Amino acid sequence: MNTKKTKTIRADSRAELRIPLREIAHARSGDKGNSANVAVFARTPAAYAWMRTHLTAATIETYFKPLGVGAVVRYEVPNLEALNFILPDILAGGGSRSLRIDAQGKTLGMALLEMPVKPPTA
């Protein structure tokens, strides 16, 4: 009985298949005071086209909201097939002030790459 139930759920979720962003992109994050940046790089040209449309400043701001991020700014870097996101006030004080285990935004790139996304259709 249980098996059947699981199968049904799988069939439903296939319609909205999600993959982690890391399958189509790579990233690196770092700190500046109480802010951080996350640069996201497409693994393929098709992925870059997808990123430009779907990884908006608003999407990223919503994603990082639980960490208290301010107004996210996005810069396009087409020559590197990259987007650079500035995440203001995301480090709970940053540097030596923040009490968090990640006071310097070292994990933010990895965290963004876990974002579930619809795979781009090239």
Place this chain on the structure above:
Amino acid sequence: MSRPLKIANASGFWGDQPDAAARLVAAQPDLDFLTLDYLAEVSLSIMAIVRAKDPTAGYARDFVEVLRSLVPFYQAGGKMKIVTNAGGLDPASCARACAEVLQAAQLPQLKIFTVTGDDVLPLLHPAKSRFHLISENDKGRTGGEDGRFSNLDTAAPLASVAPRLVTANAYLGSAPIAEALRAGADIVITGRVADPSLTVGPCLAHFGWKPTDYDRIAGATVAGHLIECGTQATGGFSTDWLDLPDNDNLGFPIVEVSADGSCVVTKPAGTGGAVTLPIVKEQLLYEIGDPGSYLSPDVTVSFLTLKVEAVGENRVRVSGATGRAPTDSYKVSATYRDGYKAHGLITIFGHDAVRKARHAGDGILRRLQERGCTYRESLIECLGTGASVRGLVSRMSDTQLVETVLRVSVAADTKEPVERFTKEIAPLVTCGPQGVTGYATGRPKVLPIFGYWPCLISKSFVKPIVARESRE
């Protein structure tokens, strides 16, 4: 035309691998320059604490040991020059310690120069001046009460933290480094300079660029930016780190800078890691704001015109940087005292580990509150649950975890309640749930908190000083 200048980095931060420099020169003896970066945003405040106990210790002493490790290289006739910001708050003392090493090694011919003038604490807060450098006239115009030195990020006025300032240092540029090299320096020891300027200085001196050769200087700035974090340019910190070849032995990075300012990023043969397009791209945008307008004291750089191409195994060419005139301000990194903090860690294993950990953490804070300790901030984290980015990523529910590391943190304006907190972690072994372990590291340390205060200062107020080390 001049051949490319080979510039390497052997330290990305204060605490990087101590044998990196010796291994680099062993693998790549034909380097022209070695750069070593020791100064992160709040490093100078740590040096200020050290200096308070020992007035001659306000610099990165690790560098003296690095120089000692290079003695055999120089005794064998090595020619590589060194540029480092290891001088911290006290480049003169650092230079003196280095001179003693060279003297003892019978290498007195190596000339050490210092670059100072970055300390602007007296200008931000006259009462903090250790040297009384400024006139009575100037005193009325400093301290930030007229809106100057306000916080670049928050726009808060300096007056709110001025009495608590510990350090204030302007990020100097490449000009004084180039001046020292043109005067014959083999080793240049600076205080605070912009990290890429450690690389730009040698290029200015070697290629004879004019200060207005903005595109070339932009190229060298990009080269310096790429290597300033050491092995982050050769695969360290990269997304696909696990797939790197020989990733327990990453090579430190080398840039071969050409006369036009373009460079090839590479690493010594026989070292681990990789110099690939994805890795170089990641490091290009590391800690970058607006990629069309990267501000350095030497030049304002656009990264939007850069071209990156793989030109060989572990060789990536970066060209096309464009530059324009720098701003008329230096960025200042100031720090101020902002209370104390401590973090306690203990491991909890067993069913309901996360619930137990959270309960135990709450219990510690409640007990302390009942004993009259108050904190301006506290935090309970259960590591293993995605706590680094709490609320963003969770693959499994907390109830499935059989183990977590409880991390409890507190901050207060005074030391006493934080000190008291550090004594409440280990008792969990007997008063907490069964399965508490990992307490053998002793009580947590009470750490001073330094607030970070980025601001701007007009270049006209700052005078870089180049001096040859001479022992009295």
